[in-house]
Amino acid sequence: MDLADQLAHHAFCADMAPPVRERLVACAREERFEPGAFLLRQNAPAATFYLILDGQVEIKIAGTAVGHAPLETLGKDDAVGWSWFLPPHRWHFDAVARATTHVLAFDADCLRQAMQADSAVGYAITRGLLEVVVQRLQAARMQLSDLYGQP
Amino acid sequence: MDSLEQAAAGRPGEGLVPAPWRIAARREEIADGSVFTWSVRPEAGEVPIYRPGQFNMLYAFGVGEVPISISGDGAASGTLMHTLRAVGRVTRAMQNLKEGDAIGVRGPFGTAWPLETARGRDLILVAGGIGLAPLRPVMCHAMRNPEAFRRVFLLIGCRDPQSELFRDDVIAWSRRPHLQVEVTVDRGGPAWRGHVGVVTKRVQRADFDPSDAVAFLCGPEPMMRFAVLALQQRGVSDDRIFVSMERNMQCGIGTCGHCQWGRYLMCRDGPVLRYDEIADIFDVREL
Incomplete structure (x- = not known):
């Protein structure tokens, strides 16, 4: 499967028009992370956006009382990282591969330029990111509410 | 009568x-x-x-x-x-x-999980916390009768790895090819190798056929509400979603009225109810 096919089959791009996906392909490359490899490092420049093709990644926060505890695990069809989208373009958390993980990696400069140049591309990516952010926010609220602790 | x-x-x-x-x-x-x-x-x-x-x-x-x-x-x-x-x-x-x-x-x-409705179809079990207990007999049935359902997806959510129930059973179920078991926790410690996150995410990602699937849900009501939304988004119809509701059952035979929930007496008409029949009262507060 080439880059365009992989992109077309990823949940993040499911509703995107073919011309939008073509613009994304121009910014994409395939990458592979072995277990333990970092996709994102807390406070490092946020220069890449990832779509997971397969494998497992955990989002972590360093320096907490419980050690390097995972906040969430992500897998096939998930997106990783949105700090590249807004200043100061630095990662807020770590993301580490738990298993061998294949991703589509997008150059953030290239993406931002494509979004500026073409409002359809800008809207499609912003909408996709917003969906991811909303889902993660809802999940975080549910996790915080300690549902299973209730009688 | x-x-x-x-x-x-x-x-x-x-x-x-x-x-x-x-x-x-x-x-x-x-x-x-x-x-x-x-x-x-x-x-x-x-x-x-x-x-x-x-x-x-x-x-x-x-x-x-x-x-x-x-x-x-x-x-x-x-x-x-x-x-x-x-x-x-x-x-x-x-x-x-x-x-x-x-x-x-x-x-x-009370009422039971409609195993016949699920026969030959993909069966999705969404369990939150101790909500796994009423679903355990369904898994035992699936273990004894591998031909009963096309595939079974058991999606378990719990607070942390320490509060995972029936651990030996879960391991045994995971080893059966027709049973797909996913456990996710709200808070995983450094040693936890499973999923961290909400169980609804597992509903979004599970590889079932929404057009021919039946779902049984049991757990905290907010969890079930989000799980229903996730199932609906995947395309599972409301008449194929069943929830187990908990109320103050006392007599057990539908006479005392303590467990009334809207038009239902839960000890007699529940605890297992079809979602399309309760959708209008499912999210009514203080009912």
Whole structure:
């Protein structure tokens, strides 16, 4: 499967028009992370956006009382990282591969330029990111509410 | 014949008088002992036939009675299993009972998971916390009858790795090719290798066929509400979604009214209900 096919089959791009996906392909490359490899490092420049093709990644926060505890695990069809989208373009958390993980990696400069140049591309990516952010926010609220602790 | 007439037609007090049973075995599900499973055996007669999803009224003599789902059977040893969480006066008293102690049992009561509706289809079980207990008999059925369902997806959410229930069962289920088991926790420690996140995410990602799937849900109501949304987004129709609702069951035979939920008496009409039949009241507060 080439880059365009992989992109077309990823949940993040499911509703995107073919011309939008073509613009994304121009910014994409395939990458592979072995277990333990970092996709994102807390406070490092946020220069890449990832779509997971397969494998497992955990989002972590360093320096907490419980050690390097995972906040969430992500897998096939998930997106990783949105700090590249807004200043100061630095990662807020770590993301580490738990298993061998294949991703589509997008150059953030290239993406931002494509979004500026073409409002359809800008809207499609912003909408996709917003969906991811909303889902993660809802999940975080549910996790915080300690549902299973209730009688 | 309604339940009052049925009660009147039977012997006086039929269905209301607990039979003496004994605790044959007790197992702690969580290390702190707050969740435990009893295998209980009748003092006389046979273990009653139950359907997965039904509950019994368990009586701690001199303390009180609580509705507890049947979490399995030990047909060979003539016992039924109940998994309890010590959260109130009665269940805390039950926490102190030991093997060999006597309890009272009435039941089984209520509606069951519609296994026939799921026959030959993909079956999705979404369990939150102790909500796995009423779904356990469904998994036991799927283990004994691998041809009953096309595939079974058991999606379990719990607070942390320490509060995962039926761990040995979950491992055994995971090894069967037709059973796909996913456990996700809200808070995973550094040693946890499973999923971290909400169980609805597992609903979004599970590889079932939404056009020919049936879902059984049991857990905290907010969890079930989000799980229903996730199933609907995947395309599972409301008449194929079944939820197990918990209310203040007392008589167990639909006469006292303590467990009324809108137009339903949950001990008789529930606990298992089809979602399209309750959608209008599912999210009504204080009902």
